[in-house]
Amino acid sequence: MNILFVHGNYPAQFVHLAKALAADGHRVVFLTGRKDPEVWPLTGVEVRRFELHREVSSEIHPYLIPMEQAVLQGQAVLRVLDVLAQEGFQPRLTFAHGGNGLSLFIRHLFPETRLIAYMEWWFRDETSHWCFPSYEFDQRLRTTMRNSIILQELEQCDVAVTPTSWQQQQFPKHYKDKIKVIFDGVDTSFFCPTPVKGELILNGLKCVQPLHIGENSLLLTYATRGMETLRGFPEFMRMLPPLLEALPNLEVVIAGDDRCVYSQAPDRADGSWKQALLEELGNRLDLGRVHFTGSLMYGEYQQMLNRSDLHVYFTRSYVTSWGLFQAAACGASLMVNRDPATNYVLKGDQAYWVDLDDPQHLVDCATKVLKSAPERRKNIKQSYLKSEWALGNCIASWVELINAQLKV
Template structure:
């Protein structure tokens, strides 16, 4: 069985299935990514390079599409080279969001193509219309509608798709949902667990340990899509009410989603201008090595996770696997996993008062929330572990490794793959 995995940042979400399938007798796994892709030890990876940058004068509605064409062209060139050497994949699994697979079927028409269907933009009922503090303009909405041309082409081109959550699945057009299964890509839960002896010493000499009143917040980058602006406003209230708590804030100053602030270099600096925080108890840690990140979660007394109605973050699941008490936004992707009062605490995304109150309660009476922590770790996070993900993804393929072209009902597709994760 020859499996080709395509991701511009290979391995990306395919880390676990790539490692598992590479160890199967008779299976050949090949990765393909951009020249900056980190790769995965033990798996060969072909890297491609765009032959030119996008045209600066391109209409801004079409910039993403031009980027996609450049990615698709570069991948097609790499695939034509592989084909000339005799390589023929049986199945291709790809994240198509950057356009890599636009021309794959023109090179390998007989290969079964499965897309990782992460997101389909909506102008209503999702991220773009969610936050009144940052209202979208007609120009924004027109640009997003044009972006979806790429995602619609991707849905049309693939034989089947996989979406990590029911919420993400539901964002795709109804006409294509029956070819998309709901299977999470899995997180590395094996190395995540509570440690009552955990201790973290910061660069300024501050030493924190499990049991201390520590608030944690994690995002790839600190920005409104992950509720950073709301968290900072809530933190101001928390520090006024709890004089000993410390906040550990993990994330970079770049932009993963949305836009940069107009009046500051980044959202961290903008929010520090707006709120009044105790600098001795507010620790911006940037992006961390995994071992340090794990310690941050282990010393957490209250982990705040906020998000727009958008892609669910791995960090929320990793926090639950680490035994954190989750204080999270009552938004669709979160509510698929977190049940208020059972495995976490929910508050309205915009309600800084409620977020602050729930956090202070957690800091002052940690024993009252022990059951929630345990259920989050034992009953919830394990559904999203890599072993479950690999098994469900494998069940999605038939014995020959071919993806089903389509099913009559998306629920049947999910059931064939082991069922959607219960929420």
């Protein structure tokens, strides 16, 4: 059977499903806008790339910028699919990442394909305001228009999938039956409680030389795709001076990139929250004990989670990061802020819950937990991940959905 995946990134949320379907002997073609997909090869998966033929017009109405971007992406996808069709490729199933226009025109070329849209978010005022420093009336109207693309793709697909019930709740109620909940899956054979003996060695992309964390050091960790307000990066950084002063053997590791993925950059030339916070905190921050590693390879990231004496996950009301699920699977000691985006992931006693808008509470909680770390290390860690989010169960749910679509 011919199966098509379409995503702006690669392999992204489709990594496990694409691998599983290819392993079953199907011809799997993955169409992506990523420029370097070869850095992450998937056995049995054929990769094709699409490129936009031009940028968005500078003369277009500001509210319509995302819509023109979506049309350009839909056209770019269609041009590559037309080549595939001429080669004889006709997909029985198509999985498309929704919300950015990638699947807008697929039906015009492949009317018989069963189109499954992967939908992440529906923009609402009560959550969207966290993405902008100022959510004025004009920005609210722009955000409302952003949903037009999502609506188009929801209408065209045969069925949609979103990873969590929290995300499903964001969409209009009349789409609830069309949007199924299937999580991406955590590989619990990899992300699991694993003792780290001796020193921890990390060699992230931003490490000039390997970072060594001694086994007697206290370790506070934070990991993120982007250092930004939506993921509580400023609040985390502002915690550090009093913690470093109170705990002389504390080391801090911050894994991730100096960029904004979901929320707006600060109003400065470099657009960097990292640099803004370093300047704000100045010499109150002991940079000899605060380590920015950049992105980590999965093996080192898993070791970091297992070695961490306290792993911090902060977020505002938006899509919950994979990182929280992965840390829970490792049984990490977690400090998490109370929010609808986090409350459903962990039970009350599985995290140290904090108020992200109470700076003193953050410091007091972290200090207490870190001081007790040497004693807690004697305990055997257990995974906190719900079984429904384990990879095997998620793939089984995908297979059930696929079989139902093939019977239509």
